[in-house]
Amino acid sequence: MPELARARARAAKQQAARKATAPLPVDPAPELPVARVLVDVPLAHLDRPFDYLVPAKLHASVAAGTRVKVRFAGQDVDGFVVERVASSAHEGRLMPLRRAVSAEPVLSPAVARLSELVAARYAGTRSDVLRLAVPSRHATTEKQASVPAPAADPDxxxxxxxxxxxxxxxxxxxxxxxxxxxxxxxxxxxxxxxxxxxxxxxxxxxxxxxxxxxxxxxxxxxxxxxxxxxxxxxxxxxxxxxxxxxxxxxxxxxxxxxxxxxxxxxxxxxxxxxxxxxxxxxxxxxxxxxxxxxxxxxxxxxxxxxxxxxxxxxxxxxxxxxxxxxxxxxxxxxxxxxxxxxxxxxxRAAAPQVSITGATDKELERDPHARTARLPRTAYDAIRDGLTRGPVLLQTPRQGYATSLACDTCRTPARCAVCTGPLRQTAAHQPPSCRWCGAEDHAWACAVCGGRGLRAPVLGDQRTAEEIGRAFPSVPVRTSAGDRVLATVEDRPSLVVATPGAEPVAEAGYACVVLLDTWLMLGRTDLRTVEEALRRWFAAAALARPAGEGGRVVAVGEPSEPGLQALVRWDPTGFAGRELEDRQSAHLPPASRLATLTGPEADLASAVEVLALPPGAEVLGPVPVVVTGPVADAEAPAQLRVVIRVPRAAGAALSRTLVEMQGVRSARKLPPVRVQVDPVGLE
Structure with a gap:
């Protein structure tokens, strides 16, 4: 009997709670009393507008594009009004809007439609897209008027x-x-x-x-x-x-x-x-x-x-x-x-002179200048000549000092004794330290040959600046990378060492541009490796003066490399055309559409199982996802990745089935899998 009494008490309490949260009758707005609201809930099966009643007191402040608060799944959540209509297809009583956050229409019809298309294209939800599209509200700023642009009559x-x-x-x-x-x-x-x-x-x-x-x-x-x-x-x-x-x-x-x-x-x-x-x-x-x-x-x-x-x-x-x-x-x-x-x-009038110089180990060993500054003699001479006329830019692919270390005797990569992570050196006076756990190793010894000497096969911008400064001791050296990016440099002799994308603009152009370690940019196993390397080389080379004014670009690399040959000819169109033909023959983007699904093995298998793939689809994998990081991350479930490839014409169908899969998993409260449509990189 006590159990029955407690059960009745719980039922009464739940009924009272339902009555307390039930919508009270409100006077609807005199016109268009129904608001269709996109609720800020990032669940795929709830990615649609929901109908709410517009109370009469909110009639003037609720319009298409405004922010509102609504009751959803027992909580007050944010939402955007997509439109106001005269009636709803919902048969029951509509929940009223809780309040109007602002009368400012911040979601235009065009952007609302765009968010729907982008979400469908990338198999996402509109709430996620709208977080990217509409900035957070700043109430004080919203009260201020926007000054109209002055009238103009462009020429x-x-x-x-x-x-x-x-x-x-x-x-x-x-x-x-x-x-x-x-x-x-x-x-x-x-x-x-x-x-x-x-x-x-x-x-x-x-x-x-x-x-x-x-x-x-x-x-x-x-x-x-x-x-x-x-x-x-x-x-x-x-x-x-x-x-x-x-x-x-x-x-x-x-x-x-x-x-x-x-x-x-x-x-x-x-x-x-x-x-x-x-x-x-x-x-x-x-x-x-x-x-x-x-x-x-x-x-x-x-x-x-x-x-x-x-x-x-x-x-x-x-x-x-x-x-x-x-x-x-x-x-x-x-x-x-x-x-x-x-x-x-x-x-021809605008482009600099572009040349390629080799950088083999034998050439560097027999070149005294290369031992000092990691440069072949041709590049050294070009820098020295350029400094007589203005600033010189050196593009180096990596940021930092010595980003990786290896045994000086047998060239085995140096690893941390604590977590086996890769060792690096952050400055000349600092001991080697682990890139993963940060542990310093003052007494490192090679596990293969027992050697204690270290070499740096990959140098960063700081070490490059240090070496180039020793080679040209009377010339100022500046670096531009990471969080210390320079916007411009003066038109006077100086050396500028910069990582890709951080190259400052010289007022009158650089007298010489040197592209270091081009092999390093080409060393990644990625679909866009050569394309991305060439883009970065063009961006740096374009900062040089025209050849008629003495502008010169020297690339340190393999002369037969197709990307460097396109740079020498200054032929971005021809390279892109050949790359496109190769991609088409291999059925790779943009001739096809790709999607990657990443997650633990069991979740990934269940996600792929429910996919209704379009004709011509190929499922590649699963393969382990290579994650670099501390050993502690190994406690997390192993991540696998599946690649789905379809003909370009079936891209929309692939996105639709991915959306449906996400909706099914969301409705069943299954763990999410990460979905990326047409990822930029595919290693």
Missing amino acids: TGAAEAAWSGYDGGAAFARRLADGGSPRAVWSATPGHSWPALIAHAAAATYASGRGSLICVPDHKDVARLDAALTEVLGAGRHVVLTADSGPAQRYRSFLAVSRGAVRIVVGTRAAAFAPVHDLGLVALWDDGDDLYAEPRAPYPHTREVLLTRAHEESTGVLLGGFARTVEAEYLVRTGWAETLQPERSAL
Whole structure:
């Protein structure tokens, strides 16, 4: 009997709780009383709008695109109103909206549609995409008015003149000014003119009464383009939108765009979803940069987001860079985009002289200068000659001092005695330490031969700067890498050692650029190894002065390497075309679509089992995922990876079945597996 009494008491308590949380009758809004809300719940089986009743007291503050609070699964959660409608298909009583967070419509219909398409493309959820698209609210900033951009009458003739050095360039600018939507893949000439050309393209679009959205890889490029837009269009006609601007400034810039006060946006990948009014042009500089790959689910790539926007909103497209990606070449080959290439005479006038010098061990051993500065004699002479005329840039692939160590006698990699992790040296006066656990090893001895001497097969920028400083003791040496990136250097003799992507711009161009350790960039086993290496080499080489002004580029590597040969010829288009043909023959992207599923063996097997794969699909694997890190990570379940490959035409079907699989696992509360569609790297 006591058990029965306790059971009745629990039932009564639960009933009382249900009554307490049940929606009380409210007066509905006089018009369109139903709001369809995208709830911020990252569960695949709940990725759809839910209908809620709009109370009469919230009628004026709830509109499409506004933020609201709703009751969902017993909790108050955030959501965005997608639309308001007259009735709902839900047969029961609708839960009322809890409150209106803000009357500011921050989710435009175009971006709401874009979030749906991106989520479907990358087998993710709209709530995850919207976290990338809409910045967090800053209430104080929201109360401030956005200052409209000053009126302007851009000179379209200047835009056509600026683009006249490219075949079809003037026509491209003219079509933008006339309200057209041309699509182009642009191979830029070496030098510093690319920000001005993009600014002129935005000005031509602005002349037609439309806006522009421009994405660049990092803050250095944002600063250069910011200055170019100010020079071409004047101050106050564009905003900078980056994730590291700070919450208040980012939200202020976002609201200026959302409210239509400003129609030109420049930023990093965070700007790809900016709600630009009357969008007429999307532009992307250096689309092969891995900074465009979003590290958070659903891992969209900025290029694909912008191309999706261009298709949905019928805008112009400009994909530019010194190198050309295989994806950009595919757009040209399929006729989706035209190509903008410099006239041959303009390219010869702007490009530096490029040469390759070998760096074999025998050559370095017999070269006294190489023993001092890790350089072949040809590169040493080029640096010495360049220093008589201006700054010299040395691009080194790795950051740090000695990033890996090996036995000086038998060349066996040096490992930590505590966790077997790789040893490194962080400075000349520091002992070897483990990259995994940080333990220092003051008395290291080789486990194979017993030798105690260490050599550094891979050197970082700090050790390179140290060695080059000894070779040229009277010349100042500066480094640019990691969190100490230089934006510019003065036009005077100096040595600049930089890692890829951190190369500062010289005011009048570098007298000489040396590309060190090219073999190291080519040593990765990745689908895009050569393409990525060539992109980085072109980016550094483009900072050199023209050959007519003595500009020179020396690449230390194997002369027969196809990527280096493309650099010597300055032929990014030809290389991309050959790479595309190789990818097509091997059924690799962009000729096909890939997806990777990663997780523990049991979870991965159950996920693959429920997939309804389209015809022509191939399942490759599973294979172990190589994870470098401390031994403590070994306690976690071993991660496996499956690669699914389908013909390009079946890409949408693959994404749909991945979405369905995620929904089934989410509804059954099974552990998630990581899904990436078309990952940038595939080792």
